Amino acid sequence: MLLTLLVASCNSEPWQTRDISGLMPSLEFQLSAVNGESLSEADLQGRVVLLLFGYTSCPDICPTNLAQLAALKRRLPASQVEAVQILFVSVDPQRDSPTTLATFAGYFEAEIIAATSTPDRLRALSRRYRTTFSYGEADADGFYEVTHSSGVYVFDQNGAARLLFRPGDSVEQMAADLTRLLK
Amino acid sequence: MDGFIELLFPWEASPLILVGIGGAVLMYGIGLARGGSPGRWRAISFVAGVALFYAVTQTHFDYYSQYLFFAHRGQHLVLHHLAPFLVALSAPGPVLAAALPDCRISGSAHRHAKGFVAKLYRGFQNPWLAGTLFVGLIAFWLIPGVHFDAMLSRRLYWIMNWSMALDGLLFWWLVFARNPAGATPHLTFGSRVLLLTLIIPPQMLIGATLAFSEQSLFDVYDVCGRAFPIAPMDDQQLGGLIIWVPAVMMSMAGVLILLARQLGDGSHERAGDNESVALGRIRQERHGDHGAQGGER
Structure with missing residues (x-):
C-alpha cells in the first residue's frame, strides 16, 4: 500500500497545500450541533468537509481561519458551494453553549456548522487526527486561553483525509486544491 | 494524585511494546531463576534500560513527545541512546539464553534460516554501516517533510520510534559486545573508540543547526497544537540542544566505560x-x- 501511495504521489502533480493522503484515518465523529441534535459524519456524506478545531473566545487563529475559509467558499462556482462543508469543532464546551456557537458561526459570510461535544469525545476526536488542545490559567476576569490545532483538515467526498491547510497557505492555493479535489 | 497516576498510563497503548517489554523482563527473570548470575550492577542496568523504554513509550511522556519538539527529542535520546546503552551494557545474552527453551536445531531448513539471520545480523553490524545508520536515522527522521508525516500518521510515528530503538540496540550492542565467539563482530578497543568518536561531529552538526536556525523548521507542532504554550523557536532550540549535548555525552560515557574495561x-x-x-x-x-x-x- 505504501508503494502504491509512493508511486501515486510521484506520478501526479504536487498539491499546493499539504497532501496528507494515507496518513490519517477517515472522517468519523459524534458531536452535538447548535440545535442540540447529534451530528455524525453520515450527516455530511458526499460533501468535502473542512474540519477545524477552535473555540469562540479565540482571539486570533479561529476567526482568521474561518474568515479565510468563508472567502474560499465564495470563490467556488455556485454549483460547487453546496459540495463543501465547513465544520468548526469547539474544544471549549464549558464556554461554548449552542447559542454562543450559533452566534459565532453567524459572524462569517458562509454556512458553517459549529458543533461541540463532551470533553471525552473531543479528546478522542482530536487524538484521532493527531492533534491536541489544552487550557491555560484563567485571569482575573475568568478568561482563559485554549491552545489547539491551527490546521484545517480536508476530507474528500468519501470521507478520506486528503489535505491539510496550514496557517501560511493562501486562499488561492486552497482554492486551487479544492477545485482539483472536487473534480 | 489521580492526575499523577493518570500520567503513568499509556497515551496510546501499544500491545507490541507491552508484549516486547513484558517478554524481555519475563525471560530475564526466568534466566535468573535458572541460575544466570550477571551480578547486581548488570541486572540493574538491564532493568533500568527496559524501564526507560517503557517510560518513554507507554506513559504520558509519549503524549508530550507527540506535541512538543523538545520532548520528542528527549524521547529519541532515551530510545536511541540511553535505554539501549544500558541494556547493551548489561550484556543480557547469557541470562536470556538460559531462559530459552532448550531446542536443538534440527533439519536443514532451520539451519539455513538461522544462518541467514546470522549473516543479515553481521551485515548490519559492520561498523561503518552501524555508524552511518546511527547518525543517518537521526537525520532522516528530522528531514522536515518526513518529520511532518511521521508526527501526523500514527503508523509512521511507531515505525519511527521502533526504528530508533532497534538501531540503538544494534549500535550499543556492537560497542559493548564482549564475547569474541558470539554472532556480533568483535571490534578492537581502538575501533570501538573510533566508532564512538566518529558519530560525534554529525550529531553536533544536526543539533547546532537546529539550535541556531532562525526559522521554525517543524511546523507540524504549530499545526497540531503544543502540549503547553511554548514559543516555537524555544521549543526547537531546546530540541537542538538535546541532540547536541546529552547525545554527544553518551559517546563520552561509552568511551569511559570501554577505557575502564580496558584498564x-x-x-x-x-x-x-x-x-x-x-x-x-x-x-x-x-x-x-x-x-x-x-x-x-
Whole structure:
C-alpha cells in the first residue's frame, strides 16, 4: 500500500497545500450541533468537509481561519458551494453553549456548522487526527486561553483525509486544491 | 494524585511494546531463576534500560513527545541512546539464553534460516554501516517533510520510534559486545573508540543547526497544537540542544566505560568466562534432567 501511495504521489502533480493522503484515518465523529441534535459524519456524506478545531473566545487563529475559509467558499462556482462543508469543532464546551456557537458561526459570510461535544469525545476526536488542545490559567476576569490545532483538515467526498491547510497557505492555493479535489 | 497516576498510563497503548517489554523482563527473570548470575550492577542496568523504554513509550511522556519538539527529542535520546546503552551494557545474552527453551536445531531448513539471520545480523553490524545508520536515522527522521508525516500518521510515528530503538540496540550492542565467539563482530578497543568518536561531529552538526536556525523548521507542532504554550523557536532550540549535548555525552560515557574495561585487571574477562562456564553448566544440568526423565519413561 505504501508503494502504491509512493508511486501515486510521484506520478501526479504536487498539491499546493499539504497532501496528507494515507496518513490519517477517515472522517468519523459524534458531536452535538447548535440545535442540540447529534451530528455524525453520515450527516455530511458526499460533501468535502473542512474540519477545524477552535473555540469562540479565540482571539486570533479561529476567526482568521474561518474568515479565510468563508472567502474560499465564495470563490467556488455556485454549483460547487453546496459540495463543501465547513465544520468548526469547539474544544471549549464549558464556554461554548449552542447559542454562543450559533452566534459565532453567524459572524462569517458562509454556512458553517459549529458543533461541540463532551470533553471525552473531543479528546478522542482530536487524538484521532493527531492533534491536541489544552487550557491555560484563567485571569482575573475568568478568561482563559485554549491552545489547539491551527490546521484545517480536508476530507474528500468519501470521507478520506486528503489535505491539510496550514496557517501560511493562501486562499488561492486552497482554492486551487479544492477545485482539483472536487473534480 | 489521580492526575499523577493518570500520567503513568499509556497515551496510546501499544500491545507490541507491552508484549516486547513484558517478554524481555519475563525471560530475564526466568534466566535468573535458572541460575544466570550477571551480578547486581548488570541486572540493574538491564532493568533500568527496559524501564526507560517503557517510560518513554507507554506513559504520558509519549503524549508530550507527540506535541512538543523538545520532548520528542528527549524521547529519541532515551530510545536511541540511553535505554539501549544500558541494556547493551548489561550484556543480557547469557541470562536470556538460559531462559530459552532448550531446542536443538534440527533439519536443514532451520539451519539455513538461522544462518541467514546470522549473516543479515553481521551485515548490519559492520561498523561503518552501524555508524552511518546511527547518525543517518537521526537525520532522516528530522528531514522536515518526513518529520511532518511521521508526527501526523500514527503508523509512521511507531515505525519511527521502533526504528530508533532497534538501531540503538544494534549500535550499543556492537560497542559493548564482549564475547569474541558470539554472532556480533568483535571490534578492537581502538575501533570501538573510533566508532564512538566518529558519530560525534554529525550529531553536533544536526543539533547546532537546529539550535541556531532562525526559522521554525517543524511546523507540524504549530499545526497540531503544543502540549503547553511554548514559543516555537524555544521549543526547537531546546530540541537542538538535546541532540547536541546529552547525545554527544553518551559517546563520552561509552568511551569511559570501554577505557575502564580496558584498564581493568582482566578480572572482567575472567568473570565473562566464568559466566559462559556457568551457562554451559546450566545447559548440561538441564540436558541431564531431560535424560533422566527420558530414562524413567
